[in-house]
Each structure stands twice: as structure tokens, then as C-alpha cells.
Amino acid sequence: MSMPGDTERLTESMERLREHYGVPEPQDRPDPILSLIKVLLSHNTNDNNRDRAYNALMERYDSPEEIMNADRDELANTISVAGLHNIKAGRIQDTLHTIVEQRGELNLDFVHDLSLSEAKDWLKQLPGVGPKSAAVVLNFTFGKSAMPVDTHVNRVSKRIGIIPESMSLDDAHDVLEGMTPEERVYEYHINLIKHGRTICKAPTPHCSDCFLNDICRYYQTHEDEADMWK
Numbered sequence: 457m458s459m460p461g462d463t464e465r466l467t468e469s470m471e472r473l474r475e476h477y478g479v480p481e482p483q484d485r486p487d488p489i490l491s492l493i494k495v496l497l498s499h500n501t502n503d504n505n506r507d508r509a510y511n512a513l514m515e516r517y518d519s520p521e522e523i524m525n526a527d528r529d530e531l532a533n534t535i536s537v538a539g540l541h542n543i544k545a546g547r548i549q550d551t552l553h554t555i556v557e558q559r560g561e562l563n564l565d566f567v568h569d570l571s572l573s574e575a576k577d578w579l580k581q582l583p584g585v586g587p588k589s590a591a592v593v594l595n596f597t598f599g600k601s602a603m604p605v606d607t608h609v610n611r612v613s614k615r616i617g618i619i620p621e622s623m624s625l626d627d628a629h630d631v632l633e634g635m636t637p638e639e640r641v642y643e644y645h646i647n648l649i650k651h652g653r654t655i656c657k658a659p660t661p662h663c664s665d666c667f668l669n670d671i672c673r674y675y676q677t678h679e680d681e682a683d684m685w686k
């Protein structure tokens with residue numbers, strides 16, 4: 457059997473992931489400013505600690521304006537459970553101030569009217585906002601077809617052979633996003649994460665149980681070790 461090329465692997469894996477995990481329900485669209493704050497809290501921590509820090513922030517402050525103008529040490533203490541709290545407090549306040557300086561108000565609604573690439577460029581010039589953070593906000597909040605490439609999406613897509621192992625995270629965002637049909641970017645993102653959490657785990661993938669192993673480059677090159685993965 458000739459092996460599928462990158463696009464073929466993407467299409468085939470997307471269909472099988474849908475068959476296995478289904479089509480995820482669309483999420484409620486959070487407020488853009490609050491979504492941005494949450495994403496800045498999420499760096500280098502797990503979802504649980506990010507959520508605890510975010511909830512502490514919501515309890516302590518009544519509005520994004522209050523967060524922007526808060527005493528920085530107090531803000532850092534409030535979000536300390538997220539780790540790197542001094543850096544994150546600075547990034548959050550600097551980002552909020554940058555939005556006000558550039559837009560005249562603490563409001564991101566204008567992003568709705570930008571093209572995907574304009575919106576990405578605008579968000580990525582904010583302090584601490586890289587390609588993944590920008591894509592999370594654009595996809596989950598604005599419903600744009602941006603592909604956030606987190607650790608699971610990056611690992612699983614490289615193992616399958618959709619993108620090369622050596623591809624940078626920045627390029628992975630643009631390439632995976634460009635290859636995936638716009639209307640299925642959210643679904644594919646969510647399903648790759650589900651697969652990465654349950655079967656294609658780091659550091660040891662459960663290849664013998666995987667419904668993608670016949671199209672997976674990693675499996676084909678490590679098949680001799682298959683018994684180790686049972």
C-alpha cells in the first residue's frame with residue numbers, strides 16, 4: 457500500500473478521529489478581553505491551575521479595568537497558583553495598557569472585522585501573545601479558523617507524519633491551519649488533543665491500540681518495538 461502524503465494523512469486522520477471521538481460541541485464564546493487574560497495565565501501551567509488563578513482573579517477584581525490598574529504585586533499574589541506570577545502579572549497589565557493605547561479603549565470587538573491573518577498579526581504584537589495564544593483567542597472567542605498548536609497537537613501531528621518532526625512551532629501553526637478545511641479546524645484541534653491525552657501519549661504512545669497505526673509514520677518506523685507499547 458502506498459503511504460499517504462501529508463495532506464492525505466491529515467484528511468484520513470481527521471475522518472478517523474471524528475469517527476472515534478465525534479464532533480465537539482461548540483463552546484460558549486467568552487468575552488475577548490477575559491479570554492486573552494486567561495490565555496496569558498495558561499503559559500507553563502496545567503488547566504487546573506490556570507482555572508484556579510483565573511477564578512481568583514474574577515473574585516478579587518470586578519472588571520478588566522481594575523485588573524489593568526491594580527497594584528502589580530497584589531495582582532501577582534492573586535494569580536500565584538498559576539506560577540511565573542510576577543511575569544504573568546506584568547504581561548497581563550502591559551497587554552491591557554497596550555490595547556488601550558492603540559485602540560483608545562479596553563475592547564477587542566474590532567478583531568471580528570479583521571481577516572484571519574490581520575487578526576493574528578495584531579494579537580501577536582501584544583506582550584506575551586505568541587502564535588498559540590493568538591490562535592486560542594481567535595478560534596475560541598472569535599470563531600475564526602485559527603489552529604492552536606499545543607503540545608498534544610504538535611506531538612500527534614508530527615508522529616502521524618502530517619508535518620515534519622523538525623518543523624518549528626510557529627510554522628506548525630500556519631501549516632496545519634492552511635492544510636485543514638476552515639470549517640473543521642476546531643474539531644480537528646480538539647480531537648488531536650483527545651487522541652494525545654488518551655492514546656498517543658507522551659512519552660509512550662499506545663500504538664498497538666491506535667486506529668491510526670496503519671497510516672502513522674512513527675508507527676511504521678518503530679513497528680519492531682510494537683510489543684513494548686502493549
Ligand code: SF4
Pocket residue numbers: 612615616655656657661662663664666667668669672673674675
Ligand atoms: S500509531 Fe502510535 S504514534 Fe501513531 S498516532 Fe497512533 S499512538 Fe500515536
